[in-house]
Amino acid sequence: MNKGLSVKTIVAIGIGAAIYVILGRFASIPIAPNTYVETTYPFLALMAVIFGPIAGALIGFIGHALKDAISYGSVWWSWVLVSLFVGFFIGLIAKRVNIEAGVFATKQILLFNLIQASVQAVGWILVAPILDILIYAEPANKVFTQGVIAAISNIAMVGFLGTLLLVVYAKTRSQSNSLSKE
């Protein structure tokens, strides 16, 4: 695995995790006390689609762990692992979407959203609560409720903002020789 990582992927992981930290720290939108709509997951989805599953997984893991560490002084491991999980599995569709070709139309949008929604549903509603129970022995109904809320808000955010980011990114990749002045 080590051999296969290009320098560009390494840099993408490093810079991606830094952006994740900043977005998580400063660009979360408060909707209720201590509850935020995260802009980090749309970004994570973009990076995973561009740079693949390993980059996606590591940006999620490093970014989330560092964000927790430098803003709360402690790391909530169960949710950090979900970020890794989400980044990895969204990254797996990278090849099928082939964003570098510059096309991100209905077919790709549907595929992307189908995948992101199912990956996040599993991540937030299954993986996160189970880890919470195993690691922190928290009450089941509390962590499942939290998981469902996180799933809904993150799936919606990635569906909206993540799709938008990918559409804009794809447009920057397409050849623009068909332009004419009006």
Add this chain to the structure above:
Amino acid sequence: MAVEMLTYIKKQSPVHELSGVTKLIIFLCWSTAAMLTYDTWVLLALLVISFVLFKISKIKVSEIRFVLLFILFFLLLNNIAIYLFSPQEGVKIYGTSHVIWDIAGRYNITLEQLFYHLNITLKYFVVIPAALLFVVTTNPSEFASSLNRIGIPYKIAYSVSLTLRYIPDIQREFRSIAQAQQARGSDLSKNEKLTKRIKNASVIIMPLIFSSLERIEVISNAMELRGFGKKKKRTWYRATPFRRGDYFTIVIGVILLIASLVVTFHDGSRFYNPFTLR
């Protein structure tokens, strides 16, 4: 906008002098122990030790006060949430019910529930000083080399180093983009409808993301031109050599981990149960 984040605080102390690898190993042992145990005595012992370590490190509470307040607030909310969702969790765990305040059926306050909350809170108090200490006493330059030393491939360790290197740059960039967009009418902190807020956020994060993506190419060119990734291994300018204190600390850390696990699990349960002991 709050700009406060935890960073390395340079000081002369036995904790600072330890190698980054040692601190990383201790941090991992400590977190594992604290994660797995619910044994009140183990938690109390770890808590005492972490306060001692904190004292030795010469870090003042005032230097990290903003984070502490934040954590305490979060802890309070989490406790309230647990109580609201599962007021009889303690009864379920400890198998007995000593009601001390009759409110209304499900929400009766029991000794067991209070003890369960005490344990959860203790768990936090055990992890927090260790994690805080690790963040503020480890030189970021040394962090990547430590990861590499404990077996993480050096390329991935280096990407962590890049993250630490570029966080301040990206933070500055975020701030100026946010200000420029504010002048054009997109304000993140303004009280507006959620959809509008999301749109405002997108106007700020788009330029941030796309200008940073351009950066990736420049940086990877620079790294390749200077021979990054050519060899199977690499050395680190900032690796601190191991001293006797490091070996000593690691041995103690591992012993503590094993001891706490043995004490916790010897009776087949993660929980210390004061209610059925007699």
Add this chain to the structure above:
Amino acid sequence: MKKPIIAFKNFTFKYRSQTEPSLKNINLTIHEGEKVLIVGPSGSGKSTLAHCINGLVPFSYKGDITGSLTIKSRETKELDLFSLSKMVGTVMQDPDGQFIGLTVGEDIAFALENEAVASELMKERVERVAQLVNMDSYLEASIHHLSGGQKQRVSLGGVMVDDVDILLFDEPLANLDPATGKYSISLIDQIHEESNKTIVMIEHRLEDVLYRKVDRIIVISDGEIVSDTSPDELFSTSVLAENSIREPLYVRAMKYAGCRIHAKMKPAHPETIEINKKKLHDWYKSLPNQTPSLESKPVLEVDHVTFAYDTGKTAIQDMSFTIYQGEMVSIVGQNGAGKSTISKIIVGFEKVQNGTILFKGEDITSDSIHQRSERIGLVMQNPNQMISKHLIYDEVALGLVKRGIEANVIKERVEKTLRICGLYPFRNWPISALSFGQKKRVTIASILVLEPEVLILDEPTAGQDFRHYTEIMDFLEVLNKRGITIIMITHDMHLMLEYTPRAIAIAQGRKIADDTAVNVLTNQTVIDASNLKVTSLFGLAVRAEIADPREFVARFIAYDREMRTWQ
């Protein structure tokens, strides 16, 4: 004759994504120990040429090569990036991209770490190289506490640690102020003298590079070499003007005065050029006297403003100045002097601690960013940091949409603004298809659409070649003539001299000068405190024994502007 170290033979290169080759039939030999400067307008292929030498072409940027390029007699396409990096060390344009370590020592050591050099040996070599680039007392310093010039020196150290034979500098002056640039050039020269390495520099700030001797200047245009000769020979021709590269101002002044420039006159340096005093005097006398124009009504007043950051560091100390309606003013000073801070205070990004800001006599100190933005607009240095929409029209409309203005009014105002900015024909283009200069216009348009009366621009021309510089500045001048007051934060001396009659100099958070640009740029105390340098025109006038050298500079600028408008 010395041994060739870099040799292009009938070399042609085409990027995979493009239809036309970027380099066409290049024949160029550079010898061991030579110091060569490559100049050319943006898009001429000079960066591609540099990428061929350091191996980014074809190993990172793929494409088709015909002909041959050998470095130390080895064909480059048969090598790889790593072996090339042992022979060629590259110092890139953007120090923040190249400086990847957290501290100075780590960054210099980077190449050695990759070679898995043992710790003690590494520390020793880092120490030695740090001394060479005068950074040995900063080994523990964090990147975030260094100035642009220091970062560049560290980058240089980082490539020299490998003991390469060739040092390649890609626009080394692009991000530096004049005084720091001067220092960098002499450091490069010193290293050249001491180590006899081959030096290849790519740069369009010709006059600044020639502060120290170079052996040859190669001019590239449209992918071809159009001139390859000594600086003295080059200035005797009209190659530079034909390829839109800025000639040194003293050379231009001599030409205006009617002197024919020959290589024998040694025109490469302002101190060595043989001057014809009589012709210069005659020309000077023939020009009209430049009296500063009368001031109009104040539009913006900064009154005893003091500001400190959260960290407690005072950034602005009791500063006062007045900007008059319809002016074009530059604010100059070193990095960290407070010039960006004062502009952020004016637009309300930062709040003053003491003092007031008046707009047309009205106190706006407590107005919000939003309220001020309809009167004063700020254009950031990097357009990519401002652009958040895909299409030009949407980007320009954004500020109005956010203000909830009616759709038909928006359309009208956006189209009007696009016409003023010459962007109307492109209104439905994606912004990513535009050049840097055009993107800059889009960001200016997106601010102008809010109809501010004062426009503040942070380094509007940084890193631009002469053609784009002229394009951007002429455009700003058009806006200025339409009545918009323009304030520019800059350390480009040409910009100050040529476009802003008045300059305010700031040092350590205090105003140290508020005068005509000519007077500021000829005042040694101000120049030293704000990291500028004396313009070569002044030196020329002194050498020609012209009684009022300042007036000479002023007359030259006025004449030069007229000449360029007529072109």
